[in-house]
Amino acid sequence: MRAAQSGDRVAYERLLREISPLIRALVRRHCSNRADIEEMVQDTLLTVHRVRHTYDPSRPFCPWLAAIAWRRSIDALRRRMRIARYETPEQGVYETFSEATANSDLEAVRSAEELGDLLQLLPARQRQALESLKLKEMTLAEASAASGQSVAALKVNTHRALKALRALMQGRER
């Protein structure tokens, strides 16, 4: 980590690869779902990257890493509980119909230009989240690394962007 703080990319990549199994073992104490564990591991790695300047080489590395992994696991669990308590999946979002005119949401935007116009109306962070995840098809971790937004913020901004976009489309239909 000391070498990574000085900008040694090879040492940093080796460190991240070596600590990944340790982080996985730490987050497995809080969660058993494989996809969720991987998301927590990635979130922890991103946080390690963001706060690498706080590591003091005169102190042991593992408590520093464990504190980050623990915090990111707790954050993920709280987020999941919050979503489970206050949100219900909207099945209609994923539904398409054989009758083209029935797919009004899709039909409302007939061209990429029109969608581009609507995207410009969204707040910058929402637009960035939607473009990264839905248009460029980046993973959450990649989008987070590229945009500087946390995984949680990306999820929230994507959700809000879709909601805002839907409202804009309905506004144009009327």
Add this chain to the structure above:
Amino acid sequence: MQTDRLIESLAARLQPVRRLRSPLLRALLWLAVVGAASLVLIMREAHLTIFMQRIATPRVAVECFATALTAITAVIAAFETSVPGHSPWWALLPLPPLLLWLAASGLGCLANGLGVYGAHGSAGESYSCFAFIAGASLPLAVGLFWMLRRTRPIAPLPVAALGTLGVAATAAFILQFFHPFDVTVIDLALHLAAIALVVLIGTAWRRRLLAAA
């Protein structure tokens, strides 16, 4: 596989970083700067004669000492808890002096016969105490949060709560030098309300103020 891609991407964009100094050192730096500025303000503007008369009472001396100690310990605890891997027990450090401060102030109210307005006879001065604590906390908080932001705390709630308690207690300590009368019930209530307001605002905006990671 996605994790492997993430690791490659993070390693590829790695830049050298400047390591943070020890949290204790940074806390002492903030306290030293604020202490020096407060000293100048007190020497130039404070009612020192009245303060010396008040501090001759042991209870008032304890109250002042506990207020200062609350400020110092809360600021140190804020810096310590902002760094991952440091013990979360640091958060309890300001608790004993805070309790002592409240106890000494409470005793002051009792000694003054629980009168609402006390010797100065009106609530006007108490409201100016509220404004002083809330107003002085703002510039103090700007400096403190500017230093704490560099850490990018992973758990911003205790950091923001302790930091704002630290600045509010610092403001309350400085106020002692401009407080020409002993504490009354309404005084204590307004002091506590001002401190609670500062802590509440700081914790409500913690993510933005502290650039939480």
